[in-house]
Amino acid sequence: MDRLVTQLSRLPSIGKRSAQRLAFHLLKSPAQDAAELAAAITDLKQNARHCSECFNLTESDPCPICADPKRDQATILVVEQPSDIAAFEATGTYRGVYHVLMGRLSPLDGLGPGELTVEPLLRRAKPAAPQADPTTAAASDPGSSAKPTHSSPPVREVILGMGPTLEGDGTALYLAQRLQESGVNVTRLARGLPTGSTLEMVSKAVLSDSIQGRHAMPVD
């Protein structure tokens, strides 16, 4: 009992008293339920891995999103964490694929580009090769026609989906600069007024963003 309480209280947002309450609940519940919970925890650690394409958490590789033929493989939304994918999927509006950066640039915490999945992203973000005349291309610049490292389709757009924070902005700028040479379109999530709020509720920075990012009003 003491061992379980100690283990449970190491989970985030679960203190000693919550851990005791959970442990007593498990003690009273049917053996079947407790066994299933234990098996689910074991399974998670044994079977969950990162998708070799997008680094999403998955039990199959490639993950169900990368393997879905109905998703637009030419649009990649770059996010910081696997949990961000769940948030975007819940909106039901995004039909492209993802790339999990596994964090964001944070020099103070010692997180540089090498700790993130930047290089795999650059390898994925190969645009469609322009239909140039092969003889001219070979003659003028033979070194630039690198062979594709794998069979993924050409990418049209990379959306930088970092959070609207200072570190998120820094990471987005770094990635935009690195992606520039690949020639793909690089876009950033819109910044502005959060739907459903009121002007009195939002900060000065949000109001400034909303003015700077204003766009033509569509009239049908």
Place this chain on the structure above:
Amino acid sequence: MDRLVTQLSRLPSIGKRSAQRLAFHLLKSPAQDAAELAAAITDLKQNARHCSECFNLTESDPCPICADPKRDQATILVVEQPSDIAAFEATGTYRGVYHVLMGRLSPLDGLGPGELTVEPLLRRAKPAAPQADPTTAAASDPGSSAKPTHSSPPVREVILGMGPTLEGDGTALYLAQRLQESGVNVTRLARGLPTGSTLEMVSKAVLSDSIQGRHAMPVD
């Protein structure tokens, strides 16, 4: 004393007990302070009026913003309430002028275009007359060259600064349609992720907005 408590408790967010506390505070404070408060209240009602140009609350007409030669008179930010002007001015980034709508369209509350300052806005939003050949213009369409009703300069852009709510959106769409014939550029404040938040904190609607409104990432 009772009369003052009754009057104070009619103010928003001040209950009976707060009103009593305020009244006792006034009773204990120097006569000078109480007199100044009373004078300020009287002054407000005697001198505050709406600017005849933009309907901002002001003591002088036109208001200091409309009268400021350093403000860009060709850009009008349309807001719902005079208090919204204070919020945008606090950002220090907007250099144009304003137009206070005095509310927003709300059919359920009986608020139609006639209750708002829509007509004065349409009169203000006259774009610069195109430098057409006078003979051709007069021959082809003599009725369309309406005389300007007052001497305000031509307007280049009208920014719809309604709140990011259903009624705000409805009002913005109505105004955009009405302004369409005037030929000025009509823009809307950006909708998206509020700066400083995190992706986990925002709603599905905000995430959808941020994807739909994504824009090319500037790289310097």
